Amino acid sequence: MSDQHLLSVSELRGGYGQIKVLRGFDFHVAEGEIVVILGANGAGKTTTLRAISGMIERSGSVKLNGEELITTKPADIVHKGVAHVPQGRGTLPELSVEDNLRVGAYIRKDDDVDADMEQWYDVYPVLRERRNQRAGSLSGGEQQMLAVARALMSRPNLLLLDEPSLGLAPLIVQDLFARFAEINKETGTTMLVVEQNAQLALGIADRGYVLESGDISFDGPADALMNDDKIRKAYLGV
Amino acid sequence: MAGGSTTAAAAVPGGARWQFVKGTAGYRTYKTVGVALLVVLLVLIAFAYNDTASVTLLDNDYSLSLPRIIKAISFMVAILGLQVVAGFTGQLSLGQGFFFGTGAYLSAWLVADQNWNFFTALLVVVPVCFVLGMAFGIPALRIRGLYLALVTLALAAIFPSLVQLESLKDYTNGAGGKIVDYDFEAPEFLPLDGIANFLQGFPLVGQYFGDGDLSSREANRVWLFFLMVVLAWICFKMVSNLVQSRPGRALRAVRDNETSAAVSGINLSLYKTMSFGVASALGGVGGVIYVAELGIAAPLDFTNLLSILFIVGLVVGGVGTLSGAVIGGLVIAFLPQWASDTQSFPGIPERWLQGPVGNLIMGILLIVITFVLPGGIIAGVRRLRARFVQVLPEPPAKLAAQLAALAGGGATMAQPPEPTHDDVSDGTTVASEDTPASSTT
Amino acid sequence: MELFLARIFDGLSNGSTYALIALALVLIFKATTLINFAQGEFAMFGAFIVLVLATEQGIPMWIAVMLGMIVTAAVAAGVERTLIRPFDPADHLPLVIITLGLFLLINAVAGIVWRFDPRAFPELFPSGNVFSIGNAPLRWYTVFTLITLFVAVGLLTLLLNKTKVGLAFRAVSSNLESSQLVGIRVGPTLQFGWAIAAAVGTLGAAIFVADPFRQLQPNVMLTVLIYASAAAALGGLDSLGGAIIGGLAIGFVQSLLVPYTPIPNELSLAGAVLVLLVVLLFKPSGLFGTAQVERV
Numbered sequence: 017m018s019d020q021h022l023l024s025v026s027e028l029r030g031g032y033g034q035i036k037v038l039r040g041f042d043f044h045v046a047e048g049e050i051v052v053i054l055g056a057n058g059a060g061k062t063t064t065l066r067a068i069s070g071m072i073e074r075s076g077s078v079k080l081n082g083e084e085l086i087t088t089k090p091a092d093i094v095h096k097g098v099a100h101v102p103q104g105r106g107t108l109p110e111l112s113v114e115d116n117l118r119v120g121a122y123i124r125k126d127d128d129v130d131a132d133m134e135q136w137y138d139v140y141p142v143l144r145e146r147r148n149q150r151a152g153s154l155s156g157g158e159q160q161m162l163a164v165a166r167a168l169m170s171r172p173n174l175l176l177l178d179e180p181s182l183g184l185a186p187l188i189v190q191d192l193f194a195r196f197a198e199i200n201k202e203t204g205t206t207m208l209v210v211e212q213n214a215q216l217a218l219g220i221a222d223r224g225y226v227l228e229s230g231d232i233s234f235d236g237p238a239d240a241l242m243n244d245d246k247i248r249k250a251y252l253g254v
Numbered sequence: 255m256a257g258g259s260t261t262a263a264a265a266v267p268g269g270a271r272w273q274f275v276k277g278t279a280g281y282r283t284y285k286t287v288g289v290a291l292l293v294v295l296l297v298l299i300a301f302a303y304n305d306t307a308s309v310t311l312l313d314n315d316y317s318l319s320l321p322r323i324i325k326a327i328s329f330m331v332a333i334l335g336l337q338v339v340a341g342f343t344g345q346l347s348l349g350q351g352f353f354f355g356t357g358a359y360l361s362a363w364l365v366a367d368q369n370w371n372f373f374t375a376l377l378v379v380v381p382v383c384f385v386l387g388m389a390f391g392i393p394a395l396r397i398r399g400l401y402l403a404l405v406t407l408a409l410a411a412i413f414p415s416l417v418q419l420e421s422l423k424d425y426t427n428g429a430g431g432k433i434v435d436y437d438f439e440a441p442e443f444l445p446l447d448g449i450a451n452f453l454q455g456f457p458l459v460g461q462y463f464g465d466g467d468l469s470s471r472e473a474n475r476v477w478l479f480f481l482m483v484v485l486a487w488i489c490f491k492m493v494s495n496l497v498q499s500r501p502g503r504a505l506r507a508v509r510d511n512e513t514s515a516a517v518s519g520i521n522l523s524l525y526k527t528m529s530f531g532v533a534s535a536l537g538g539v540g541g542v543i544y545v546a547e548l549g550i551a552a553p554l555d556f557t558n559l560l561s562i563l564f565i566v567g568l569v570v571g572g573v574g575t576l577s578g579a580v581i582g583g584l585v586i587a588f589l590p591q592w593a594s595d596t597q598s599f600p601g602i603p604e605r606w607l608q609g610p611v612g613n614l615i616m617g618i619l620l621i622v623i624t625f626v627l628p629g630g631i632i633a634g635v636r637r638l639r640a641r642f643v644q645v646l647p648e649p650p651a652k653l654a655a656q657l658a659a660l661a662g663g664g665a666t667m668a669q670p671p672e673p674t675h676d677d678v679s680d681g682t683t684v685a686s687e688d689t690p691a692s693s694t695t
Numbered sequence: 696m697e698l699f700l701a702r703i704f705d706g707l708s709n710g711s712t713y714a715l716i717a718l719a720l721v722l723i724f725k726a727t728t729l730i731n732f733a734q735g736e737f738a739m740f741g742a743f744i745v746l747v748l749a750t751e752q753g754i755p756m757w758i759a760v761m762l763g764m765i766v767t768a769a770v771a772a773g774v775e776r777t778l779i780r781p782f783d784p785a786d787h788l789p790l791v792i793i794t795l796g797l798f799l800l801i802n803a804v805a806g807i808v809w810r811f812d813p814r815a816f817p818e819l820f821p822s823g824n825v826f827s828i829g830n831a832p833l834r835w836y837t838v839f840t841l842i843t844l845f846v847a848v849g850l851l852t853l854l855l856n857k858t859k860v861g862l863a864f865r866a867v868s869s870n871l872e873s874s875q876l877v878g879i880r881v882g883p884t885l886q887f888g889w890a891i892a893a894a895v896g897t898l899g900a901a902i903f904v905a906d907p908f909r910q911l912q913p914n915v916m917l918t919v920l921i922y923a924s925a926a927a928a929l930g931g932l933d934s935l936g937g938a939i940i941g942g943l944a945i946g947f948v949q950s951l952l953v954p955y956t957p958i959p960n961e962l963s964l965a966g967a968v969l970v971l972l973v974v975l976l977f978k979p980s981g982l983f984g985t986a987q988v989e990r991v
Contacts, residue, residue, distance in 0.1 A: 069876060094878030102876060108869035110985065119866045122859070123878040170877065346791060397975045400730050400787055404928070405975060407732070408921045408968040415961040558917070562795055569792055610806040617800030621778060624792050 020082050022047045022206050023068070023174055030067040030074035037063040039230040040076060045174065050200050050207045052217040052238070054251050055227035061210040062103050064227065065176045068208075069093050069100040080174065095123050099172035103179050105163040109152030113143055116151045116162055120169030129169070136165040139195065157188040164196075168205065177209045181216065189213065193220050214251035218242045226251070273644045281645065296483060299323060300476045301453050301463050316595050320475050321547055322587055327486045328354075328543035330583030333567040334493055335536030337579050340568060343529050345394060349406030350564045353383045353534040355413045355556030357541025362432040362551040363425050372436065372546045379538040387534020391527035410561040414553040431552030434545055440470075440477035447473075482543050489539055490576055496532065497576075501525055559613070566616045570623050572630025581631050589615055700831035702950040708837040708906065709922075710946020711844040715899025716916075716923035717930065717938035718851070719892040725868040725933045726888045729790050733797035734896055735920030740801050741767035741897025742816070742904055742911055743809050749817045756817050760901050764894035771893030775886045784871075784885075805913035813910035822907060840902055847898055848939060851891070855935075860887055868933070899923075918964055922949065925971040931984020940982065945970060 021044040031037040037060045045051045055061045067074040070090040078085045085093055094100075099120075108116055117136065121129045137144035140161040146154060151162060160180055167175055177196070181189040197220040200207055211217035218224055218238045226234040226247065234247065241247050274281040300320065332354050339347045360382060361375035390409070394402050417426040426432055440446060446468055453463040468476065496502045504525050545551050563586045571582025590612025599607060627634055716738060723731045731737075745763035748754045754762065774797065782789050820839035824832040855861035863884045866874040875881060903919065904911040926945040930937025945967055952958050952966040974981055 071872070071875070089880075090875040091878050091880045094876065100876045102872065106870060106873035106876060108866050108873055110869045111865055115862060115865070118862055119874070119877050119879070122863060122866075166877065344788075346788060348795075393972060393976055397979070400728070400791060401928075401975050401979065403732075403791055404730055404924055405968075405972055408924070408971055411918060411921050412962070412965050412968055415964060418961055419959060420961075421959070559799075562799060565792065565795055566799070606807055608807070609810065610803040612803075613799045614803035614807065617796045617798070617803060620796035620799065621793055624789050624796070625781070628789070 021045060022049075022081060023208065024079045024082075025068070025077065027076035028064065028067055028074065028078065029076050030063060030072050032063075032072060037230050038067060038074070041227075041230075041232040043225050043232060043235065045206055045208050048200070048204050048206055049222045050196070050209065050220055052209045052211055052214075052221040052224045053227055054211065054214045054217065054224055054241075054247075056250075057212070058229075059227040060230040061227055062178055063230075065100060065102075065178050065208070065210055069098055069176060071100075094170060097171075097173035098176065099167035099170050099174070100176040101160075101163045101167045101178060101180065103182060105156075105159045107151040107154075107159050107162055107166070109150065111151055112148050113151055113154070113162060114147045116166050117143075117169050120166035123170055132169055132171070136168065139199070140165055157184050157192070160184060160192060164192075168199070168203075173206060175205050175207045177207060177211075179210055179212060181211060181213045189216060193217070196220055212251075214241075214247070276645060284643070284645075296480075297449065298453075300479050301450055316592050320479055322591060324479055324482050324547040325544065326583045326587030327482050328540045328547065328583075329564070329567060329587050330540075330579050331486050331489050331543060332537045332540030332564055333571065333579040333582045333586075334489060334576065335533035335540070336564055336568045337574065337576060338493060338496075338529050338536065339533040340573055343526055345399070345526075346403045346565075347390075347394075347406045347530070347533065348403050348558070348561045348565060349390065349410045350533070350537045351410045351556050351558060351561035352406075352413050353387060353537030354541040354544065354560065354564075355417070355551070356383055356386065357538030358545045358551040358556065359417055359426055359432060359541075360538070361542040362434045362545050365436050365545075366432060366434045367425070372438075372542055376539065376542055379542055380535045383538030384531040384535040387537075388527050388531040390534060391530025394530055395523050395526055407558055407561065410556075410558040413556050413558075417551075417553050417556075426551075426553075429553060431550045431555075433550045435549065436546070438474050438478040438481060438546070440473040444477070446476055478547065482546065485539070485543065489536060490579075493532070493536070494576060501528065563616060566620050570619055570630055572632035575630070575632050577635075578630050578632040581635075585619075585631075586616070589619070697829040697831045698954055699951075700828055702954060703947065704831065704833050704837050706947035706950035707943065708834070708840045708946070709949060710926075710943035711840040712899050712903040712919065712942075713922045713926045713945050714844055714939045714942025715847065715902065716896055716919060717927040717942045718848070718935060719896035719899065720924060720927045721930070721932060721935060721938045722888050722892040722895065724927070726864060726885050727784055727790075729784070729787060729794075730924065731889075731892070732791065732794040732920070733801060734892065735900075735916030735923070736798050736801035736805075737767055737771060737893045738896035738900035738919075739911075739913060739916040740770070740805055741893065742900040742915075743805055743913075745897070745901050746814065746816060746911055756819055760819070760898065763901065764897045767893040767897045768890035772886050772890040775889040776882075779889070780882050780885070802913055809913065811912050811914070813912040816901075816904040816909070816911045818907070819901065819905035836906055843898070843902060844939065847895060848935065851895065851935065854891070860884070864888055921964060921971075922946075922967045925967040925974075928971050928974045929981055931981030933985055934981070934983035937981055937983030 023045040024042075025044065026042040027040045028042075029036065029038050029040045043051075043053075053061050053064060063072065066072045068078055068085075070085070070088055070093045074086065076086065080096055080098065083096065085096065085098075088096070108119060111119065114133070117133050118129070121132065137147070142158055143162055143165060146158070151159065154162060164175075164177070164180070180192055180196075184192070193216045196207060196209070199205060200220075209217055209221065218241055221238040224235065224238050224241045225232050226241070234241065234244070236244075274284045332350055335353070336347065336350050339345050357379045360379050361372055364370040364375040364378060365372055390406070393405065397405055416422075418428050419426075420428075450463060450468050454465065456463075497506075504521075541551075544555075564582075567582030567586040568578070569582075570585050571580070572578030593612040593615050596607050596611070598604065623630060716735060719734050719738070720730060723729060723734070741763045744766050745756075745759045748759035748762055749756050752759075778793050778797070779790065782793070784790070821835045824834050825838055826833055855865055863874070863879045864887055866877070866879055867881055867884045867888075871881060874884070900916060900919075903909065904915060909915070922945050923942070926941035927938050928941070929944055930939070930941030948966050948970060949963045953960050953963055958966060
């Protein structure tokens, strides 16, 4: 691949101890795109994101703007511009909402942190209302907003979202995804979303990959996937 | 667990100089020779160290006296108790000094004031410590890991002030310590003098066995040594049998995986509490041996520092192995003593040879072993021995039958042996050197 | 009544020390769920540094205390880097063994360097009494000990709440994985916790032996650690405020137990152990702690 993508992954393998989950596959995400990875439970979606952000043993190649990150430690990967919203939100329950956002900006040394925080409060006004509350006291939807806002506080080049819809009511999820599309459009933040709710995810995505038992089985533009019979049967329940 | 160790042993390439197959005549010979060598060694120790109480090295006299060896035996038994709790159930008790002290004081009182002897005292010490330990074990059901370590350490810290209580002074003699005046009279029929004279007759080495007949004090000391060796041997044998019994396998199941042990119908609470009881009883026996040798139970001998020293012995010897307890006991009895015996050492300023140098070495040893030899010294020894001797499993047919029998009664078969620790069963029969060649590398 | 007051005053000054050592324990526990058994020995070592700086170098006492805190913080940071970090933080057994090894090591080094003869510690606070109610004097020592405790806690709170490293420390304490995902380097952050804990502990030990009724020797913290861990457990092991209340409570238990119960003086430690046992048995999260599942 001569044209350089923001994220180029090849021959990605990884897993937990003896259990190998990812069986060596390639994919890429271009600057400004929203890319979705679909797949059933246990297909390796979460593992893929954890492999990118360095949270598990991995091998192969993960390049960000051409820079190899396969041996880089998780904290350093964040410094390179990758923000990861883990499954189950990963908020810091004992810290206040505001402190959670501040932690999100941990890697930044500029003075615009407070301004950014206000910006995300405008996007998610409910967080402003609860800025002094413990993050653990928020509802699931609010925690997801907080987790996303926190990740964006680091001004990432690439945002990894792991099953943002998990455990949330359908209306909240719709709103959440609509907001992802807006954020992508307004800030140009590239997003790699892992999701079981294929309909919603493909609705905002540019392209999609389908992961089956640790390997990519389909890929293509979002609307092509949406109209593919097999995909529709397997993931859209139609 | 026979299944785990044998398969692993079979995987070791046959690099060892000698190989023995379990259940054959050659293996029985190997075992018999091992036992015989051990007995000869013990006799040599008894008579050699009786008189030449020290070795001179670099101008320092290093004590090798028999009393200290007996002290080491008392520590071995106490550490054996810790092995039961720490090695077999994966819990850390920092309170072993409490039971060691209890055994020491109880036997001191019974022997000094009630005219019992030390062996009848055991009949009281063992059940008392067992019940006390069970009582310890009940909180341990709810308090886990670190918290348990904290609580047990705290309990051990109370012991010295407990025995110095005004209301107990009539029994414990307060800060002065309880003195026991009791001689282990060597029976007349034992040819101790004969053995001594025989050993003295050897050219070159004879001088190390003293000169002429033993004094009655020396004879009594040798007698005490053998009695305590036998007592300790009984303790080790009992724990070794316990390890292989159904409850023992259950205990190890607790260590390996509590949930799986629970679902397989093992009465977790009972066995956990029991392991504390057994451990504490062994601590008590250790205390009895300690007083039988020293003749005094003094409060400051049983501070929480002692409990921590037992942990040093446990870790340095090797957690989860019975032979580790032997090494651990020797280490914590001799190293601090040798450290204080060292009055001068090239390159080390004199100031650093005085004071609690023993504890300094113990602390460093504890840290170093945790880093470089997590299985303890015994793991190193086994690795070394595996180069010379290898014990192969029994022929498959016989083994399969045994495995089937085990599987019928046991719940632990599914657990593979942990790679980092030698499995408990590897070290069970210390006295008879029955351990299979190390399979862990 | 006089006796009661006198014992309350005693309890306050003892409790303040327990609170400071408990704070040190809590700082490390919060971040790593590890109990540092060598915490008391770090503190004792620090107190000796203070003593040497003040008496042999003639440095003013309060500056000596601060230097002592810095020295022990540096030592603790080095210890964390070399002896603690190489181990898997989830596997407690080797870590506990390492801290026990440190316990023996530090205690022995102090014994070798400074011997076991008790030494008088220079005065840190004005002597004399603020007032006396009958035979119950409120000593300046008690008042200043309390003030120091609250100042220390205030500064600690500022450090944790208003600085970036404090924020990182709280984040790591709250959720290790998420902290990594926002770019916090966990190792140096925990190292910071160890350093701060050692400094706070040194302050506690210095105050403890600055009482004119006490002297400094290497074993001085052996039982204090037990009282302090009872205090920390009572407060919930991961709550800074809890450590203070727990410390003062244990101080009161200790000073009130003896005159008002048949428990003899020698066993006042047993009172603390009893509190520790009861808390861990019936309310393992203590009074103010976060309930958590302990799996070792």
